[in-house]
Amino acid sequence: MPGGKKYSFVLEPRPQPVRIDVFLSQQIPDYSRSFFQKLIQQGLVTVNGRAVKVSHKLTGEDLVEVNLPPPRETGIEAENLPLEILYEDANLLVINKPAGMAVHPGAGVQRGTLVNALMYHCKDLSGVGGRLRPGIVHRLDKNTSGLLVVAKNDAAHIDLQRQFAEKTARREYLALVWGRLPEREGRIETFVNRSKSDRKKFAVAEQGKPAVTLFEVEEYFSFLTLVRVRLKTGRTHQIRIHFQYLHHPVFGDLEYAGRNKQLNRLSALSQKKIAVYLLRLMNRQALHACRLCFIDPVSNQQLEFTAPLPDDFKELLIQLKKYEREL
Numbered sequence: 001m002p003g004g005k006k007y008s009f010v011l012e013p014r015p016q017p018v019r020i021d022v023f024l025s026q027q028i029p030d031y032s033r034s035f036f037q038k039l040i041q042q043g044l045v046t047v048n049g050r051a052v053k054v055s056h057k058l059t060g061e062d063l064v065e066v067n068l069p070p071p072r073e074t075g076i077e078a079e080n081l082p083l084e085i086l087y088e089d090a091n092l093l094v095i096n097k098p099a100g101m102a103v104h105p106g107a108g109v110q111r112g113t114l115v116n117a118l119m120y121h122c123k124d125l126s127g128v129g130g131r132l133r134p135g136i137v138h139r140l141d142k143n144t145s146g147l148l149v150v151a152k153n154d155a156a157h158i159d160l161q162r163q164f165a166e167k168t169a170r171r172e173y174l175a176l177v178w179g180r181l182p183e184r185e186g187r188i189e190t191f192v193n194r195s196k197s198d199r200k201k202f203a204v205a206e207q208g209k210p211a212v213t214l215f216e217v218e219e220y221f222s223f224l225t226l227v228r229v230r231l232k233t234g235r236t237h238q239i240r241i242h243f244q245y246l247h248h249p250v251f252g253d254l255e256y257a258g259r260n261k262q263l264n265r266l267s268a269l270s271q272k273k274i275a276v277y278l279l280r281l282m283n284r285q286a287l288h289a290c291r292l293c294f295i296d297p298v299s300n301q302q303l304e305f306t307a308p309l310p311d312d313f314k315e316l317l318i319q320l321k322k323y324e325r326e327l
Contacts (some may be wrong), residue, residue, distance in 0.1 A: 005068040013060035019047065020056045024066060026158040029282060031068075037131040039066065075291060078119035081112065086305055087122075090227055091156040091298055092149055093122070096307045099145040099284050104136055114148070122152060131184050136267040138164055138171075138234055145310045146173070146289025159297035164234060172291035174218070174309065176251040176316065177243050178262045181225045201255055202237050204245045211235045213242045223271050223325055224251060226317070228290075251278070251316075253285035274323045282316050 021040060025033040029193060036045065043051045044067045047058070058064065084281045086186035087094040095114070097103070102113045118125060118135055125135035135150040137160045151157035163169040193208030195201040212232035219226040225248070229239055243249055259279055266272045293304045309317070 007066040007068070009042055009064045009066075009214075011058055011060045011062045017057035017059045017148040019054075020047065020058055020064070021065070022058055022292065023053055023058055027138060028066070031154070032161065034110060036066075044069065051183065054322070064201060064207060076115055076119050077111065079116040080120050081109060081117035081119050083114075083121060086307070087303070091152050092150065092160070093118075094292065094303075094305050095148050096152060097148050097289075099143050099310060102142040103148070105172075115207065118150060125150075125152060137161055138161065140289055141237065141240075141285075141287075143284035144287045145267060145307075145313070146294040147171075147305055148289070148309050149292060149294060156297045163294050167232055168295070170291070170293040171231045171234075171319040173231070173239060174288050174290050174313075175227050175229055175239060175243065176286035176313075177225050177227060177248040177260065178251055179225065179248045179265070180220055181215075181217055181227065181246075181248060183217075186214075188213040188215070188246065190242065190245065192238065192241055197270075202235070202241055204241060209233075211238050211242065213239060221320055222327065223266055223275070224320065240285060252282040253287075256285075270327075274320075278316055278319060282312055284312075286313055286316060288313055290316070 004101065006262050007028060009023075011023075013071060021033050024036040024045070025031065028036075037054050040052065040054045040056075045052065046065045048064050049054065049063070049065075084096040084098070085093055086096055097114060104115045105113050115136065116143045118253050124133070135152065135157070137149055137151050137157060140146060140314075141150060149160060149161055160169070189210070189212045190204045191208040192202050193205035194213045195203040210233060213229045213232040214232060217225055218228050224237055230283075233237065235241075237256070240250050244253075244256040244258070249256050249262065252258055263272055263275055288309055289307065290309070291301060291304070291306050295301070296303050308314075
């Protein structure tokens, strides 16, 4: 297998059997257990010369051979797009992503994404994220601005993914939501799943993946609330789903009832007028990833980054506060 790697292990006798995917992730810690599960399913792992199932258990005196495939061509075009890089070393980058930029190519979007820009900026990127997502450890929605960490090599990628999975990495957001939250701080804990009415969206459901969001009020306005949000899990659209579930959707959010649908809840004509004006200023959800903390995969030192509000969000708050002063 040109360009790939081959590993061989002869197991010592052991009192307790061990699953093969668990064993391999322990022996080759640069790769995740799910990565080895895929190799096993592809027939690239053998035990005593024979392909096995993911659930196969090793008991000792087995010859385990692993064929790592060579890195795949991404097929993604590198583009010289502007990137606001807050930090960079040999293993990772921290980027302040603008609103309007998709993180990776997808249906109908092949150019202008963060990955296209990264392919130009970095000649080597981690491939653990898969063919269409080199280097991407976590993501932000296209119209959410703020901080992202990107891995440059597989070892950094796996370590950072572990930190996100174990919830030791910390992510904080600022969001402007409709209405006045009744509590100054709270915890939203639900299951989320694909929306039954629109498969491109997600919703709170009786079954699905667990999602936990913590929030704390930063400032109250007459019909809006600025909140600081901390994610304990990282589900797609999680913050937007959870605040819609509370009947306080994120201001400006077209997909999750955060735009014109909320105007009817305003009783005062002056509030409706300023709300319409503010929605024209903010053509996206008022959501910004403002703080990111994680442990450097090499130095083991804690790294912390902050990103100021982008211009559209700042102008939104300026005009909102001006309206509040004139009441």
